[in-house]
């Protein structure tokens with residue numbers, strides 16, 4: 001198994017000590033791959049260039065979120081050009097590229113690069129790809145329907161003005177919900193969007209198959225949209241933060257804070273993972289509550305965190321459940337605001 005051999009603290013310290021800059025970027029492609037072989041080759045090549053991040057490979061393609069040392073960027077591009085499946089790959093560079101986003105490399109073989117709960121998807125009839133300027137223009141028409149294809153914890157902290165946001169934990173859940181939400185709008189102009197465009201390749205095809213006639217998808221997703229509005233001086237119709245799956249957990253697009261702290265209800269859009277490692281719930285917590293609860297989601301998790309590590313591990317082994325699941329609907333979803 002090709003993998004790094006150090007613990008998180010060591011790896012983070014190593015990242016902090018770096019005296020060079022990195023560029024955070026993502027790319028994906030639906031293409032036929034032999035995932036096991038491809039994984040090993042890719043891990044070795046990326047590791048040699050000190051690339052960190054998370055890469056998924058599957059029979060249906062590749063999906064990567066990585067950070068590349070700037071002094072290796074040209075070599076990285078040459079590498080992509082030298083591999084048939086990666087040739088001429090469009091790269092989506094993150095806006096805030098000075099952030100320390102990843103601290104190790106993971107290349108994992110997956111059943112699919114985007115879990116959709118569907119069988120074979122016919123990619124021959126997908127949505128029409130649109131850019132930021134086209135999206136803004138389409139939204140000037142109040143008849144246009146814009147649908148967020150991401151999960152609830154992503155759209156909660158930032159979304160396009162007026163977007164329909166499925167209340168879903170996974171893309172698999174979001175797909176049928178999105179179809180149901182727009183069921184009476186089959187002849188309207190539909191715009192689908194997600195983080196980097198990868199989910200909308202499937203969602204676009206799915207909407208087409210469900211009888212929607214004018215299906216459009218934001219090409220390159222919110223990441224590309226944010227870059228284009230900056231370059232072209234356009235007004236952002238996306239408000240708040242773009243949730244991203246790295247240590248930052250969110251990239252600010254506008255100054256609007258559209259969500260609330262799950263514990264006190266104050267305006268806040270900072271996600272965190274519960275500090276009790278046995279819980280690790282993803283939730284929104286303001287700085288006051290972070291101090292009050294030591295970064296935990298509930299007083300129970302806080303009391304567990306206060307125990308010596310050996311006691312915490314004993315609790316885990318005994319599989320004594322915290323009340324997290326009573327308070328929170330799922331690992332990702334607080335059910336109520338704590339007082």
Ligand SMILES: [Zn+2]
Pocket residue numbers: 261262263264265266285286287288289290
């Ligand atoms: Zn709070």
Ligand SMILES: [Zn+2]
Pocket residue numbers: 274275276279280281296297298301324
């Ligand atoms: Zn917790």
